[in-house]
Amino acid sequence: MTLTKKVKKKEQAKQGMFENVMKQFNAAADMVELNPNIRKILAVTNNELIIHFPVRMDNGEVEIFKGYRVQHNNALGPYKGGLRYHPTIDIDSVKALAMWMTWKTSLAGLPYGGAKGGIQMDPTKYSQSELERITRRFTYALGENIGPEHDIPAPDVNTNAQTMAWIADTYMSTKAPSERSKNQHVVTGKPIGSGGLEGRDxxxxxxxxxxxxxxxxxxxxxxxxxxxxxxxxxxxxxxxxxxxxxxxxxxxxxxxxxxxxxxxxxxxxxxxxxxxxxxxxxxxxxxxxxxxxxxxxxxxxxxxxxxxxxxxxxxxxxxxxxxxxxxxxxxxxxxxxxxxxxxxxxxxxxxxxxxxNSGGVIGSYFEWLQNRNGELWELEEILARIDKKIREVFRRVLKASEDKNLDMRSAAYFIAIERIEKAYIQRGIFP
The missing domain is CATH 3.40.50.720 (NAD(P)-binding Rossmann-like Domain)
Known part of the structure; x- marks a missing residue:
């Protein structure tokens, strides 16, 4: 029994990422016999933000950029997901990536939901100073749509620790001086000197x-x-x-x-x-x-x-x-x-x-905890924590795969979606 065998094959045309993730979700929802009302909730995103913002280039000209932040679900905790800078980014790909993050954090047993975002651009065409201004302006435009207890971005394709440092500094600068240190964990994947985690790279x-x-x-x-x-x-x-x-x-x-x-x-x-x-x-x-x-x-x-x-x-x-x-x-x-x-x-x-690839978000969780609790962990301890967590999750997926005669993706989706369903059933749906 496989998740993909449950998917009715359409025409031979190549499908986009969002169509791909929806096929996976619908097949998994059928497999776990997901509550129909919860299925409706998980089939759509909570919030989709598209931002057009101006940035002055090194030559003095102004260029308009298009940025995205999609928040899929936060039933298990704050939204969590990376920011990527790539010319192929569009709303559908970001929606797909945000949904995958929801399943990933749920499977890993983390207190997070799923989100994703980025800017439609080729970063190789811009100088370091231009990239800094683009990043800071995008962060300012996102405003309160991100936050350390609400939505926590991280590095992704073509973004890195420096990108996260610019975001954190910009975000903290919008807060009162007495509140700035409390917002350092608005992003993860920061440089070590800016509150980052040893080994996050x-x-x-x-x-x-x-x-x-x-x-x-x-x-x-x-x-x-x-x-x-x-x-x-x-x-x-x-x-x-x-x-x-x-x-x-x-x-x-x-x-x-x-x-x-x-x-x-x-x-x-x-x-x-x-x-x-x-x-x-x-x-x-x-x-x-x-x-x-x-x-x-x-x-x-x-x-x-x-x-x-x-x-x-x-x-x-x-x-x-x-x-x-x-x-x-x-x-x-x-x-x-x-x-x-x-x-x-x-x-x-x-x-x-x-x-x-869940090691990244697991590492991000440890960085978030480190910042939140004012702690400092060494590399060996962090790698050991990641090892322990992934080993537990892998064994759980392998066992589900063997017990239920499923391929590994089907087993992983079964565990991830079942955890979210349980949260909704226990909490109920407002109002």
Missing amino acids: RATGFGVYLTIKYWAESKQVDLKGKRFIVQGFGNVGYWAAHFLEKDGAKMVGVQDAYGTISNEEGISVDHLFEFTKNNKGAVVGFPDSTAVVKEDFFGIDCDICIPAALGNQITEDNAASIKATLVAEGANGPTTVEAEQILLDRGITIIPDILC
């Missing part, structure tokens, strides 16, 4: 690695010598690869926005990372590697495939070419429902995004 990738490790343990598989490919070599892809390599696995293919490289003998993760620092972040041109046609990336011979870039990357067009026995979704929504069914029919295991 590697939390998501570390979580991806941990879920692969736990899967291997459950199958009595040794990761040493296993070959893996990574799509996206940012924080998530790099750290996942870093930890896998330490366990003896071998990276044989990498793809980023600039191109694809491979080497069946292995690519040094840290050497490639150092190379990208001096190559505008690109992997193309790395010594001892061969350039590969973009469309052939997923066909590289490997044991583990880690899509850690954008959504809808594994589709009906390339799913059949995947040679891995395990797909670990480091990105949000990298696999369409049609492609997933192809993979499952071929006996390929998928560790779903809401489990696989």
Whole structure:
């Protein structure tokens, strides 16, 4: 029994991310026999904010930007989700990402709901000073739509600790002096010196690695010598690869926005990372590697495939070419429902995004707690906390998968949606 088998296949046209997440939700809602009234609530977002705001560029000209913040659900706690800067962002993709965050925080057992946002732009076209002004102006425009006990943004695609520092400073500057220190946790993923968490930069990738490790343990598989490919070599892809390599696995293919490289003998993760620092972040041109046609990336011979870039990357067009026995979704929504069914029919295991990349939001939760309680934790303690949390969640999903004869995504959705349903039933619906 699979979640995707419950989805009626429409025409062969490619679907958007929101259509993808709604297919998953509707199939999961059928599977758990979700209360019809609660189903109506969870099928829509609570709030959708679209902001057009002006920013003066370095040359003195004013440019108008379009920003988004979608708050899907807060039944379990404050909205939580990243902000991304990317030209492909639109309202539907942000709605999909916000809904995935609701399932992710629920599955992880965190006291959060789901949100997502960002700005429709290519950040590589702007200077550092322009990016700062864009970020600060966007934060000011968001106003009270975010807040440390209401909606807590975090880094995502093309945003980082510096971005979060600008947001936190701008937001705190709008408060009375006596209240500013109480609002530091309006965002997570901040620099260490600005209240950030040790290890937050590697939390998501570390979580991806941990879920692969736990899967291997459950199958009595040794990761040493296993070959893996990574799509996206940012924080998530790099750290996942870093930890896998330490366990003896071998990276044989990498793809980023600039191109694809491979080497069946292995690519040094840290050497490639150092190379990208001096190559505008690109992997193309790395010594001892061969350039590969973009469309052939997923066909590289490997044991583990880690899509850690954008959504809808594994589709009906390339799913059949995947040679891995395990797909670990480091990105949000990298696999369409049609492609997933192809993979499952071929006996390929998928560790779903809401489990696989949950290390980031778990790390964010610890940062939020640290700021809220005025505590300071060391790196080893933080990684141990993330390890403990993800191990618990992975075991719960694996058990549900085995007990109910479900694939892992179906099992994860079952647990996540059931927890939210329970909260609504216990609290009731106002009025």
